[in-house]
Amino acid sequence: MEPSKVQSEGGLNVTLTIRLLMHGKEVGSIIGKKGETVKKMREESGARINISEGNCPERIVTITGPTDAIFKAFAMIAYKFEEDIINSMSNSPATSKPPVTLRLVVPASQCGSLIGKGGSKIKEMRESTGAQVQVAGDMLPNSTERAVTISGTPEAIIQCVKQICVVMLESPPKGATIPYRPKPASTPVIFSGGQAYTIQGQYAIPHPDLYCPSNPQQLTKLHQLAMQQTPFTPLGQTTPAFPGLDASPPASTHELTIPNDLIGCIIGRQGTKINEIRQMSGAQIKIANAMEGSSERQITITGTPANISLAQYLINARLTSEVTGMGTL
Template sequence: MESKVSEGGLNVTLTIRLLMHGKEVGSIIGKKGETVKKMREESGARINISEGNCPERIVTITGPTDAIFKAFAMIAYKFEEDIINSMSNSTATSKPPVTLRLVVPASQCGSLIGKGGSKIKEIRESTGAQVQVAGDMLPNSTERAVTISGTPDAIIQCVKQICVVMLESPPKGATIPYRPKPASTPVIFAGGQAYTIQGQYAIPHPDQLTKLHQLAMQQTPFPPLGQTTPAFPGLDASPPASTHELTIPNDLIGCIIGRQGTKINEIRQMSGAQIKIANATEGSSERQITITGTPANISLAQYLINARLTSEVTGMGAL
């Protein structure tokens, strides 16, 4: 967070950085950028969103303090609206709180926590918001995530108090800002289609995921998991199935399978392909994966598997 005080100390310009997931960013941007445009116009703050082929994006809000508070209020109320909308489609009865994540230079986190946690306790009690400062710095940076959750009003009060602390104790030394890493290469071509990766999903580029997914599901000669295979799959009108084999190091197979098979099932459902993982063989450091389906299914399954591997390896910081 930077602060610039003009002569007389009245016009205080602040920069606050927020860390958001792709879905949250989509909500803030809105259709054709209408929501973020409205937020910029009504708050008077500058709102910039980092480039996006990353699972996480940085939203930077700059302006005089009152403009920043207005922008924060609009974001908090937008997130609450999203929660209410998502609840109308679910059976949940209790409304989850709105949650925002600030990115704050680690050198300022001490002032925010206060001696023996006194400052953060005071902020929690006076605003009613939950505030948590991450113990570790964000990867390759000198910044930490500060998570605020509560009602929109509590969040706005909380942000105001945090801003006061930030202004009173500017960052010490150079700050290395956190830059979310792309989950993988920006665009990859597979099966005649270009994809980008967001989180662990391959997103056709531009947005044709639904079409591609429907196409893959129509073409697959295999029924959904749990049903029996037709007695004469050869009579099926779908394109012929082909098989592709991959070998994956044993120590990375876990990230493909996921907890209780969640990731591999996700990949099966998204790609429409059948995926079999061979049991570990003694003396071998690799496991064989067999993918069966149409060329479109296989391309998508391979792509999703590679995306999982890439995010696992970059997450570990190893090559």
């Protein structure tokens, strides 16, 4: 963030670089069909907008230009995200509109100035803009940068970004900054019935080369989680199930009960999560209606043993992330 001064008629006008951290879905929204949205943003704002390459769940979007161009680009991104929120709500019963959220990536050496003595600066920013601002306590992996999350209405976010830019210009980073680079997506692997599956898009694909008991180092945390979370023994079935083969074992049924207050995280808004689990596992999943006086709901999973194990694992993973507070991700 080495600001090079640009002569301007009054006011703040220097060249700045701001980095944003986005999920793949958000990046897709910014790029638009055939890159039309980002092209329009570049043309109308006059800012340079670069998006990091790679098959990563997270991408870095870099916005460079004179401050007024940056603010225009930011405004366009914030309004685009708001439009996405409105579109996703148009067919949902939710009445309150969730705020727009943007994540900036800021050198840790500048975060102290953003927070201010005893939190005074960040408090002032929150109060004067109406946006929520949070500076992450830890640095992003393998970098000296922290995530700064801003959420609120697009107008509040734009005001907040303006104030953050002023602070960053007044106190440049100290020392070398190691920029955060998102890691490529390591394909999650799920074990079921002696068979390894990788998730590709919406589907679980059998993966023949991955399961190697003689090399336990290959088991990542996720694999271990999968091993712990699928204690399912197929009923009278000892052969591993390979979906797609004619000799696939007959369908069986498995039932589990889930507390009422956690059922929402499995169903998702308008059934999005449960449909995802159905598609990925290939199993049929029925959720019984709430029984009067009961604090639990019955879930019936039907399919091959492999489908059932996979569905169970995905349901368990949702529950785990909800209970550990990661359900928002």
